Amino acid sequence: xxxxxxxxxxxxxxxxxxxxxxxxxxxxxxxxxxxxxxxxxxxxxxxxxxxxxxxxxxxxxxxxxxxxxxxxxxxxxxxxxxxxxxxxxxxxxxxxxxxxxxxxxxxxxxxxxxxxxxxxxxxxxxxxxxxxxxxxxxx
Numbered sequence: 202x203x204x205x206x207x208x209x210x211x212x213x214x215x216x217x218x219x220x221x222x223x224x225x226x227x228x229x230x231x232x233x234x235x236x237x238x239x240x241x242x243x244x245x246x247x248x249x250x251x252x253x254x255x256x257x258x259x260x261x262x263x264x265x266x267x268x269x270x271x272x273x274x275x276x277x278x279x280x281x282x283x284x285x286x287x288x289x290x291x292x293x294x295x296x297x298x299x300x301x302x303x304x305x306x307x308x309x310x311x312x313x314x315x316x317x318x319x320x321x322x323x324x325x326x327x328x329x330x331x332x333x334x335x336x337x338x339x340x
Contacts, residue, residue, distance in 0.1 A: 224323035225288065228295040231321075231328065235283050238275045244268035248327040255333040267331070278303040278313060295321040301335075 227246060234242035247253075247264035254260060261267060274281055281303040288297045301315045315335050322330035 223326060224293050224295045224321070225290045227323050227326055227328060228288065228297060228321050232283050232285060232297075232299070235271065235281070238281070240268045240272045240275065243271050246328055247331070248324070248329045251327070251329050251331065253331045253333070255331075256335060256337045277306055279306055280304055283317075293323045295323060297321070 231243060231246050234240075234246065244264045244267070247267050249264055250262065251264050251267060252260060252262055253267050253270070258270065261270060278301075281301060284300045284302065286298040286300065288295065290296070297319045299317055299319070301313070301317055303313050305311060305313055317333060317335040319331060319333040321328050
């Protein structure tokens with residue numbers, strides 16, 4: 202798992218692997234916002250014209266619509282949490298395997314655990330594309 206230290210605000214990282222730190226940091230911020238249930242911060246991390254591809258949303262366009270999707274998730278799974286399993290980066294692409302866990306609202310005695318794989322494309326510190334894969338029939 203790649204776990205570079207975040208760059209100090211206002212400084213651009215240099216040295217081997219430095220160009221990959223920025224995309225990873227952007228995605229780390231997205232996962233942090235998810236675990237805080239902060240849809241506004243998620244919206245700010247996606248470009249205005251970002252595209253989200255997933256089994257439930259073949260092509261969801263726009264950061265506000267993407268944020269609305271996260272608001273729906275937070276409502277449906279009030280204790281939703283993402284746990285990163287692996288995170289790797291190549292150029293402006295970040296690949297993340299993670300597990301979404303929690304309990305569906307109204308079914309608190311039935312835990313949810315969904316293995317997910319996402320590929321993020323980062324440009325200018327924003328997510329411009331998010332291709333997410335998971336089994337919709339997972340418990």
